[in-house]
Amino acid sequence: MAILGKIRNQGVILILVIALALFAFIIQGVLTSGGQKQGNAVGYVGDTEISFEEFGRKVDNYTQRANGITTVQAVNTLWEQEVRDAVLEQQIQEAGVAVTDEQVADLVKDAYRSNPQFQNEDGSFSEAKFKTFIDTQFSGTNASIWNDYVNGQAKTARQNQFFNLLKSGLIATAAEGEMEYRMENDKRSFQYVNIPYTSIPDSTVEVTKAEIEAYVEDHKKQFEVEAQRDLQFVLFEDKASQADKDALKAELSKRLTAENQVYNENTKQYYDIPAFSEAEDVELYVNQYSEESYDPMYTMVSKLPAPARKAATAEIGSTVGPYQEGEMMKLALIEDKKTINDSVQNRHILVAYAGATRSQATRTKEEAEKVADSILATIGQSKSVFDSKFDYFKENTEVAKAEDIGWVVYSGNAKNFAPGFTEFLFSNEEGTIGIAESSFGYHIIRIDEAKAPEEAVKLATISKKIYPSKKTGNDIYTKTVKFQQAAEKGDFTALAKDNNVVATPVSNLKPLDETLPTIGKNRSIVKWAFEEDTEVGDVKRFETAQGFVVAKVTGANEAGNMSSEEASAKVTPILRKNKKARMIMDKIQSNDLSTIAKNQSQVLKTASQISRKNPTIPGAGDEPLVVGTAFGLAQDATSKPIKGDTGVFVIKVTEITDAPDLQNYASNANTLANQAANQSTSKLVEALKKSVEIEDNRVIFY
Numbered sequence: 001m002a003i004l005g006k007i008r009n010q011g012v013i014l015i016l017v018i019a020l021a022l023f024a025f026i027i028q029g030v031l032t033s034g035g036q037k038q039g040n041a042v043g044y045v046g047d048t049e050i051s052f053e054e055f056g057r058k059v060d061n062y063t064q065r066a067n068g069i070t071t072v073q074a075v076n077t078l079w080e081q082e083v084r085d086a087v088l089e090q091q092i093q094e095a096g097v098a099v100t101d102e103q104v105a106d107l108v109k110d111a112y113r114s115n116p117q118f119q120n121e122d123g124s125f126s127e128a129k130f131k132t133f134i135d136t137q138f139s140g141t142n143a144s145i146w147n148d149y150v151n152g153q154a155k156t157a158r159q160n161q162f163f164n165l166l167k168s169g170l171i172a173t174a175a176e177g178e179m180e181y182r183m184e185n186d187k188r189s190f191q192y193v194n195i196p197y198t199s200i201p202d203s204t205v206e207v208t209k210a211e212i213e214a215y216v217e218d219h220k221k222q223f224e225v226e227a228q229r230d231l232q233f234v235l236f237e238d239k240a241s242q243a244d245k246d247a248l249k250a251e252l253s254k255r256l257t258a259e260n261q262v263y264n265e266n267t268k269q270y271y272d273i274p275a276f277s278e279a280e281d282v283e284l285y286v287n288q289y290s291e292e293s294y295d296p297m298y299t300m301v302s303k304l305p306a307p308a309r310k311a312a313t314a315e316i317g318s319t320v321g322p323y324q325e326g327e328m329m330k331l332a333l334i335e336d337k338k339t340i341n342d343s344v345q346n347r348h349i350l351v352a353y354a355g356a357t358r359s360q361a362t363r364t365k366e367e368a369e370k371v372a373d374s375i376l377a378t379i380g381q382s383k384s385v386f387d388s389k390f391d392y393f394k395e396n397t398e399v400a401k402a403e404d405i406g407w408v409v410y411s412g413n414a415k416n417f418a419p420g421f422t423e424f425l426f427s428n429e430e431g432t433i434g435i436a437e438s439s440f441g442y443h444i445i446r447i448d449e450a451k452a453p454e455e456a457v458k459l460a461t462i463s464k465k466i467y468p469s470k471k472t473g474n475d476i477y478t479k480t481v482k483f484q485q486a487a488e489k490g491d492f493t494a495l496a497k498d499n500n501v502v503a504t505p506v507s508n509l510k511p512l513d514e515t516l517p518t519i520g521k522n523r524s525i526v527k528w529a530f531e532e533d534t535e536v537g538d539v540k541r542f543e544t545a546q547g548f549v550v551a552k553v554t555g556a557n558e559a560g561n562m563s564s565e566e567a568s569a570k571v572t573p574i575l576r577k578n579k580k581a582r583m584i585m586d587k588i589q590s591n592d593l594s595t596i597a598k599n600q601s602q603v604l605k606t607a608s609q610i611s612r613k614n615p616t617i618p619g620a621g622d623e624p625l626v627v628g629t630a631f632g633l634a635q636d637a638t639s640k641p642i643k644g645d646t647g648v649f650v651i652k653v654t655e656i657t658d659a660p661d662l663q664n665y666a667s668n669a670n671t672l673a674n675q676a677a678n679q680s681t682s683k684l685v686e687a688l689k690k691s692v693e694i695e696d697n698r699v700i701f702y
Contacts, residue, residue: 042701043079045086046692052701055082061145072514072523075702085155087688092162099157107153166684167677177669178662184613185659188630191606193597194620195588196647197580205583207575212564215571223562223570229509229529230555232492234501235519236480238547240468248329248466252322256289256331256462276319276333282460292328292463296419298340298426298456300411308332311457320459328463336458341450342411344425347404349375349393352441357418359441371399372435372442379444381433386446400444410456421445480541480548488539492552505554511699519544523702525551530699584648585641593638593652609657621646 138146279285286294301312307323321331352359353368393402418438430450496503542549597604615627642649
């Protein structure tokens, strides 16, 4: 009651506060409705807003459909699509292009019409099956995926109609057709002297910073760049120490090389664990205590990791290890030893049954086994009889299917074959014919040839992943924090060396990059580097799958034009070539090619039957300006010095060959029109993109 009394007493003040709040709300609504851009948009293409909510939903759907694609890759792909659609939509609306729901439905059905899943028994498209599929696969939260697809098809249909209208208006005139004919078929032959730019050493031609700046200023469009950042980072790997490895090795030795007891927290009881070498069921023992499943395959001694090769001389039933292999600590029990042929050439006859892998047979497994036994009884161990049955079943596959497998390599492609099939190959001698069972059915196999016998061992291996201990993790964290604090003021590279980690430099990071050297994809580090509050010299620690990363921003360039230093690598050769061209031209005082060649220590050369369509000069390369000049000269005329791509040229026309006139040039005109039509869509989109203001805010959200 006291609180209500206070509210009544302050009534006037409350009314004023509420009024001001409502006024602010109304003003905000006026501003936003008046076209002010909001902060929840991924971007704007002209007046078209690409909302984050809608764009984000499309990104989620896209990443679900496209296996293995990252979020940033999906964002970039969809952004380009959204920009393209936005610039086209205005043109499409102005052109009055539209498609009906029936047209879109037919378009969608056409994409699925040939799929047997949606066909009736007579091969016709089943509307009912298609509807059931849509209702089942794209219901609930998945409905938006199907809606996006249908809307995309509608958009594509409108765009295709618009593009067809565009292409229908593209023609080439007879004059353009004739020019195309002349460009390809008129020819010129000429003598030439080429004084290459390489004849003047680069060191003798100075290009100043002011000249580079002036060039960039005059060619701004060529040197526009998006924002960039430079980084240095170190990785403190979250990996086990030698003490951790020694501890795991000791634990494996203690627990599995002798009988031991283990306390079960759930049952509150101790259980006896026999020694590995005393296990009654080795496969069960491995699968119970190992982080990798039991492998029944033999391993060639030469393929064993170095620490396990003592198994070749150790007794069957003894253990080898523990030893480290990669990220695992292993203890191996020697189950058996034998000599195995590493390479076996074979052919087989397969009798499949209903339910077998990749089988279309209808017989039962029992029936298949009887068929296989019958075939083997007929063949016996006769090579000639096997060949006759093989040839028969190769042509007639109703009962069995014959296949020449060729060479199977135990240490290579054997893992690609079914275990039962593989076991038969490497457990029998050359010339053996017999039956093996696998998931594919029953195989009647003949081993034709065997090569490279080698000692092999069968190891039952208990594997444990080597993890860093809690103490090691704490030590790494402490070391990382100390490095981070020191790096904020100290020399990053020197500190990295002192801490036995590598300082990795990264140059020219773009706002939507996501991959860094050595640590792979890490969007959070890149995004931090471009945050508004992040400055050059800032240091930050990141936790990654590999461990802790400490990164430092070492350089920052905002979007705009390149600086003279950045543009130098591109501009300096251009300006240097221009200066060399002027220097060479100033030396040429004669118009006689032989004299010029002699004075410039060059050779007089000849170019024959060169067209403007293919302006390649033998020995000089692509030189369109030089060839174009030749077409502007009369017979026996000599040119002035020409600044070409590779050097300064002086040419003399020796032969003019003009192609004969045609009655009409419609064919050439049609070729030009088709070329223009094929290029029109991409060129239109690029032109439209340049005609509107595009605001890209992807980096804020992703």
